[in-house]
Amino acid sequence: xxxxxxxxxxxxxxxxxxxxxxxxxxxxxxxxxxxxxxxxxxxxxxxxxxxxxxxxxxxxxxxxxxxxxxxxxxxxxxxxxxxxxxxxxxxxxxxxxxxxxxxxxxxxxxxxxxxxxxxxxxxxxxxxxxxxxxxxxxxxxxxxxxxxxxxxxxxxxxxxxxxxxxxxxxxxxxxxxxxxxxxxxxxxxxxxxxxxxxxxxxxxxxxxxxxxxxxxxxxxxxxxxxxxxxxxxxxxxxxxxxxxxxxxxxxxxxxxxxxxxxxxxxxxxxxxxxxxxxxxxxxxxxxxxxxxxxxxxxxxxxxxxxxxxxxxxxxxxxxxxxxxxxxxxxxxxxxxxxxxxxxxxxxxxxxxxxxxxxxxxxxxxxxxxxxxxxxxxxxxxxxxxxxxxxxxxxxxxxxxxxxxxxxxxxxxxxxxxxxxxxxxxxxxxxxxxxxxxxxxxxxxxxxxxxxxxxxxxxxxxxxxxxxxxxxxxxxxxxxxxxxxxxxxxxxxxxxxxxxxxxxxxxxxxxxxxxxxxxxxxxxxxxxxxxxxxxxxxxxxxxxxxxxxxxxxxxxxxxxxxxxxxxxxxxxxx
DNA sequence: GCCGTTTTCGGCCCGACTGTTTTCAGTCG
Numbered sequence: 001x002x003x004x005x006x007x008x009x010x011x012x013x014x015x016x017x018x019x020x021x022x023x024x025x026x027x028x029x030x031x032x033x034x035x036x037x038x039x040x041x042x043x044x045x046x047x048x049x050x051x052x053x054x055x056x057x058x059x060x061x062x063x064x065x066x067x068x069x070x071x072x073x074x075x076x077x078x079x080x081x082x083x084x085x086x087x088x089x090x091x092x093x094x095x096x097x098x099x100x101x102x103x104x105x106x107x108x109x110x111x112x113x114x115x116x117x118x119x120x121x122x123x124x125x126x127x128x129x130x131x132x133x134x135x136x137x138x139x140x141x142x143x144x145x146x147x148x149x150x151x152x153x154x155x156x157x158x159x160x161x162x163x164x165x166x167x168x169x170x171x172x173x174x175x176x177x178x179x180x181x182x183x184x185x186x187x188x189x190x191x192x193x194x195x196x197x198x199x200x201x202x203x204x205x206x207x208x209x210x211x212x213x214x215x216x217x218x219x220x221x222x223x224x225x226x227x228x229x230x231x232x233x234x235x236x237x238x239x240x241x242x243x244x245x246x247x248x249x250x251x252x253x254x255x256x257x258x259x260x261x262x263x264x265x266x267x268x269x270x271x272x273x274x275x276x277x278x279x280x281x282x283x284x285x286x287x288x289x290x291x292x293x294x295x296x297x298x299x300x301x302x303x304x305x306x307x308x309x310x311x312x313x314x315x316x317x318x319x320x321x322x323x324x325x326x327x328x329x330x331x332x333x334x335x336x337x338x339x340x341x342x343x344x345x346x347x348x349x350x351x352x353x354x355x356x357x358x359x360x361x362x363x364x365x366x367x368x369x370x371x372x373x374x375x376x377x378x379x380x381x382x383x384x385x386x387x388x389x390x391x392x393x394x395x396x397x398x399x400x401x402x403x404x405x406x407x408x409x410x411x412x413x414x415x416x417x418x419x420x421x422x423x424x425x426x427x428x429x430x431x432x433x434x435x436x437x438x439x440x441x442x443x444x445x446x447x448x449x450x451x452x453x454x455x456x457x458x459x460x461x462x463x464x465x466x467x468x469x470x471x472x473x474x475x476x477x478x479x480x481x482x483x484x485x486x487x488x489x490x491x492x493x494x495x496x497x498x499x500x501x502x503x504x505x506x507x508x509x510x511x512x513x514x515x516x517x518x519x520x521x522x523x524x525x526x527x528x529x530x531x532x533x534x535x536x537x538x539x540x541x542x543x544x545x546x547x548x549x550x551x552x553x554x555x556x557x558x559x560x561x562x563x564x565x566x567x568x569x570x571x572x573x
Numbered sequence: 574g575c576c577g578t579t580t581t582c583g584g585c586c587c588g589a590c591t592g593t594t595t596t597c598a599g600t601c602g
Contacts, residue, residue: 144592
């Protein structure tokens, strides 16, 4: 049995929560939390690394003790200290920590005084009015707990980045209407472009706080106001998302932007560098004694502590700070680098627009090329193409290309990878195409071994070009299928194939960590929208964000190339 | 529990807001 990194991380997180509830040394708790984060941030399997003889104490925040505990988990699947603690403190207390306003101290009190073990117990105690009678609790706390529980029941998930975009942009636009608001930005995980967003953190620089906060509180999408002070306020919108607003003076804007963009771990790391240089860093700026020496802009803050400017998408404390020290940060890809889209559908299968309409839309975007990739016959549900209909489409594309002035339409299709790893159309048809996108659309539940072999066998076909949506996950809906990515990426590298970063907002597949792994192992990606309509081409921006989170440069992505270069690059050897 | 160009012991990021207090603990980001 292989133990996966997420399982190790989950054990440490559970241990940290329970220790905290028991009132353990907070720094010990932090050490376990940190270990969970470090482990889950490693793209390679820790059990494999151990088998290769790696010394885990080389990892940041992992000392002799934690290295030993990780080994124990890998070898036995168990963490004895966690079992001991769970024997005396119920594991389900973890659930209670998710409620807003309940931290370790209050959870401990609920458990010890009222024998509350889980959400159900809590609900009953609340109904009987027991909670408000506890010392430190009161009527308002009781109400807050009830409303947070209600919210958890209704919206347990973080929302997708694309959904957050429309909500955030509308709010930012509203806030900018006020002349007193000098600079307005949505910070937090939104600005780091994480694939899902928990809440929105809005930062404003102004010299009239009262007016700004008042304006904010009159936004017509606000459902409830949770807190309001002279520099910050928190509300919940009708859409269910929480918004935290913070107002700072202009001379602090850069410092505050770093602080509120996070991640928390990135901030802790840069504050530590500040401390070494005898500076104090907070959201108001950088201080030497009482004197402010930086704070107006992010660039100034980073430079003052000897770091190159770090793009928000990289601020996860995954090694970016070390690179910034050496001025070796990658130049991240931008939307402007993209010259074409290699995955889109027409109304021949499940798209909504004709070949001609899709081509015209791509031409308007200034693209040099697109690949038309309709589904193949195995996907009968959408009338996937067979040999005959694909050959007809090829003819239509030839005809269209003769008329188009700026764009070239590449002949392609999204070929189903069948269960045995064969492709859904015969080679004699595939050889007529410029490239293929090969994807799994069936048999998601194979074992990791079988699924991996299936894909690698497909790559053995000389007409395989790009592996489409490689993990098959749908964010918040469907988990990735079991597959060994390291093996897949190695196989792609050996066979001169490519992986897709599918830019559909509910896919964003590959994820950031696997983008990084592909780059490390020398495999290039195609960032493609999988557009099913002309509007679908606009999803490219979300693919770019994910790519930036995976540290990709224009060099790492094949559809940043001119058509001639692309043709050379995708030619199988 | 981790870690060291002030350290192998004694630190570990830091400030705002709420609610329950009557000066501050708890929580959050």
